[in-house]
Amino acid sequence: MKKNLLIIFALLLFKIATIHGQANNLNTDAKQKLNNLNQQYFIENKGQWPNEVLYLTQMSGLNTWITRKGIQLEFYKKEINNENVSKIDDCSKLEIIDCKFIGQRVNYDLVNCNSIVVAKGEMRQSAHKNFLIGNDQNKYATNVAIYGQVIVKDIYDGIDIRYYFENNFLKYDFIVHPWADANQIQINIVGSDKTYLNTKGELVLSTLFGEIQNANLYCYQQEDRRKVEGNFTNKSGNWSFDLETYDKSQTLIIDPLIYATYIGGSHYDEAYSIAVDASNNVYVSGFTYSSNFDITAGAFQTSRAGDWDIFVSKLNAGGTDLIYSTYIGGSGSDFAVSSAVDANNDLYITGYTSSTNYITTAGAFQTINNGGVDGFITKLNASGTALIYSTYIGGNNGDYSRAIAIDTSNNAYITGNTNSNNFVTSIGAFQNVYNGLEDIFVCKLNEAGNTLIYSTYIGSFNNEYGQSIALDNAGNAYITGWAHFGFITTPGAFQSTIGGGSDAIVVKLNSLGTALIYSTFIGGSGADAGFDIALDSSNNAYITGDTESSNFIVSPTAFQNNHEGSWTDAFVTKINALGNAIIYSTYLGGSGDDTSYSISVDSNENAYITGRTESTNFDITAGAFQTTKAAGRDVFASKLNATGSALLYSSYIGGNNNDVGLSLALDSSANAYLTGLTWSTDLYTSTGAFQTGNAGTRDLFVFKLDMIPNLSIIENFKNNLFSVFPNPSYGVYQIVFENTNMLALELEVYDITGKLVLNKQVSNKNDFYIDISKEASGMYLLKVKTNQAQQITRLIKL
Template sequence: MHTQELQHTVTPSSKKSNNTSSIIPERDDPHSFHAHSNQISYYFLPQQWSLTLDQLQFQFQIRSDKSTSPQLAIQHFFTGNQLAPLHSPILIYKEAWTGIDLLFYFQNGHLKYDLVLAPGSNIHDIGIQVLHTDLIAITESGDLLLHSPHGMLKQPLPYSYQLSTYGKKERAVSYLLIDQHTFGFELDGEYDPSLPLVIDPILLLYSTYLGGSGTDCGLSIDVNSKQEAFVTGTTASANFPTTSGAFQTIQTGFESIFVSKFNTAGTSLLYSTLISGSEGERGVSIRVDDGGNAYVTGETTSSDFPITSGAFQTEFKGIESAYITKLSPTGSTLIYSTFLGGTETNSANSIALDSDRNAYVTGITQSRDFPVTSGAFQTRNRSALQTSFFSKLNATGTSLIYSSYLGGSNFDAGSGITVNTKKQAYIIGLTGSNDFPTTPNSFQTMLPGNNTAAYVSRVNADGSSLIYSTYLGGTGDDTGAAISLNGNDEAYVTGQTTSTNFPVTPNAIQSQLAGTQDAFVARFNQAGSTLIFSSYLGGTNTQVGSGISVDPFDNAWVVGETSSTNFPISSDAVQPTYGGGSFDAFATYLQLQANTSNRILYSTYLGGSALDQARGNANDNSGNVYITGDTQSANFPVLSRSFQTQLAGGEDGFVSKIGSPSSTIRGATGATGAIGATGATGAIGATGATGPRGPRGARGPRGKRGAIGESGA
């Protein structure tokens, strides 16, 4: 069975869409049918079907030399299809090919098609001819691209398995180009012809453990234009997987940073290295530039942490120091590495890059002598506990372009940072200070309660003033965790809240607190004066929002963890039910538009029977999302073809890639232009710099190593 979602994703327009979400017979021809969804019209005839959006049209035809004479009919159930919901009418091309049925139905508001292969049928009989196309191509990552004079349709790489009384067995299936205008499918491994075959492009493309025999945790992830994932985190494993020629392959302290680069398929490590001194350190945030250099930040307690000659700060001054390290594209050398801190506790929680490869970091410091620069926004630490900072390091790692405190008289913590094309930094965090610096006319200028609130601040290009700065919260505890930007410089944020009066908008997906603590998702206007969208996200127990990344259509992926068995999950989820244990990770794809009926486009659990937590995420240029975190589950959902298929220690990192939850139609751009549009989305990767959230101990004054929590040695 082949499942493919046909969903059109567009930027908002005034055009009214006809979303009947039903397949209807034509009045004058009972053998023809039509449907409408998300501004797309679908038409079905006995041997072919088509989809139309404005001038963009794709027409699909059952290849006649391998097909029978299919019967076209509507059914309200189909016993051979375990994925199609019973309440959804199904349009069936019965025996489209010998022993193979073609099904269309609506699921979660989107039209899908399945190919159901009965036992003994031949996958090579399947041929779907696409009329009026310029080109059919398969990308390096296995996606199918259909080009027309007016746009492009993308169908993700299939994920396939067979079902028996013993459970699910994965099978490798890929797209096959039969000729210039026809595609089919190819089996790439073992196959039991006595069982039905499920070929499913939705949506888990790879999922793997990453760790050794000790405790390991993935904390941050980024992806390059080749769809190669870069992960950082912390490891206490003496046998953490490293690669030959990497910068450091031996654990020298009780806890080390790791930086691992995966190939596109998630089946092997292109490099994997440790970075450590004789004590302990964590890799909390990672970003990759267009040259393949990885930038990592976090904290270290090692005075002999590897620092490069000529770096900005070569002396370890405090109890714990932040650091910024730039790793070469091969993972073999440090291009630069510097401490960043004063004589007390200092830690960095997030890093971002601009087009000139300057690095921006934010985090926490207790130091009165944290390195700040003349003319910076705030040059004095006003807190007796801890305060936020934001710093900009030059491209060579030798000097600070600017560096500033950001906080009031109580406690503050910087959790996430990103930067726009104007080199203006955006920071999110939490504060308990009723005198945290806010700006006039910002959304919320006063601490809304007696507890903690999130804050969102936008800094001008030279770090000397705040363009806007606002609280975000209610009368409970609110924590800002991660931040991302769209192309209009509007900030998207996530975190968690216990406030029953957290500010939500009329277009919220969830307007009330559902559990003891919910995640929140919010979108600000450019000026930081108004919420375009704000919503709770959660079930009846506890949720944490950890990472957020925005796609080119102003929708957002949010990841985190939940202990709720009724967390909002879509019907097409790769894991529709709670895995068990204290927490499962979640990944949710949301529409966050203004003045519209917003909804969850896709949502899934990721977890097994123990503790599972998602810590950060990033998008690639095809709309896929990459997630990292940590798991204690021996049955965490990993794929057999991935790098590491078994839990190696008490807690391992994990890396999962979920495909775009829809085929994406890019219309009215011309065939060449459509290819360019796909490339352009790579720029969003830079904005994804805000994905990972800061240490979990950031709620209150942070002691030495206190933020490590369950990831500790």
């Protein structure tokens, strides 16, 4: 196993404030989209600025220009310059003649860097900008893209630089690739009043506007997580890095881990759900037996009331502190298993309780426990100090709410299973009668929590379980879980009959709760279960869970075609919006037992999955956070491309005992947040983490991962099948094959997100060209494969 070294040089500027848009012509919708992005984005240069500029990011009082040879920091402020003007503290309300502008520019010039570089904007945002400045329309730029991060390739030979935002700070990292010499990096800082190293070893720049502190270098080897010491040093007036000796023959990659922390008390603590708000604060919920679980001052409930109580903890964007943490519960046992956060940062949780005094609010839909175990829906305010509403939901027997989703009007949709024959249903509901041993239920509760908009059973004479729910923009609800013989399916469904003892199911219920749009089994001859469901923008449904079936449906280009586990493998299945066809379906697992519990989908239709694995040969990608299984059961975190044909990223996460991943959420930049259970006492935690050790028998964990594929490692896999000329190019490349007699030769080109943009069967191997000139500038992967070998090479399109 190769060792990997991470070199990060992080420039911390200022917390993001309001962006200045004087040069932009934006309509109301566009402005709203930009505001929703929290001003953390990079604007491409589409000709509106000089050619030296690659991207610009703006903050209050600071423009940061990313150029072909470094960074230019442009500080400014406006002051009133006319004593006759009445006291106004906003220069924008005055004439220019009444104001004076104060500014300072500081350049980070990269000495002897490459003159030709390729910049790639990543994580494109939904909004855009238009620049219509002056009378010269040749200088106008429209539909200018904005991105969540920027990578400038080969700023030095074998070294890239990445610009991004983290915890409301602007940062940049140097990424040192195999055999590259980190000593190439030299920075000439021009324009600061003073540049020096402080007592902490941080590089400090003094300006008229205050000091800029550049964080210490953070370096370590990937395989064993061994830290490699590194410091800033000044050589001949330029700033560079002094690193301890390391094996330069090994692969150098950037660390995907952003933060990791334990949360828990001295007893049992279990996290079953995670949610992320627009500011990247993280909400973790579950249940705890610990009487000393971390609770914040002013929290809604500061002490445990029963055996098991619910906890809700809101962790800040850096993973370093709790914004709030509270118990919720009565004198019995209370279990929260699913959550969702709305635009106001109010949190909705659902689960089930045996407490007859579970806290309900005045006017709630149901204020008493109707059976031994009832479901509940509780809405907690943004500060964690009060309940907005809280209600039971249930009948005369056991009712178990398993999942919740929120629409744009803050109506709550829940699903689960019930064996109550008087579970409340609405007039005109799809199914008003309890049919069997366990039936699925689906309910829609209004924003105030006092009225059911609809409620219905879904079930037969047998057992059925609703495990997860997702919503489309029309208010249709998609449910997955599992069912047995007799479950209702719709005409034309992908799989109308059960394949084995139990199968996974996908049900699409209309927005009124009155009819099934589609209902289908998914499964083979063994036991199959769906644990989570997610939707993309086209309303394709992604289902994950586990299967014992050796004949579970897989697609022709599936990443994994065969069941490999001793008992269960995980699976990921993508079904179309009509429910009548599989877009892709694949196993995911090794020789041990593997189960996937949670799935999320990004804007590029990549699927992110987490669960638990006992396999020592679970598929792990090069450069992953953890490449070998630690002990017992480990968490896995995997990213599957849009076609289900390849893993873009896959990693173990685990320590010296059992660890299980139970929930995964994505932020707007497609960072993955994971939570679950850990018995391990040595699970990795990041510097400054809120809690660095396991405080009890079983704690929960929160990991934030950047699951970007490590293209430098992918590129190193070569079998000398071909060469490419020219590279970089403007989109047309000549492929020169080393052996023109090779059989069964296929060529594929993927963009950096894993999307297939070109696919060809190669017949004329003597004079072959490919053309991707219509694609956006940036980096692509060219894969050529035969029946004996394959080669992957990076293409740069100018």
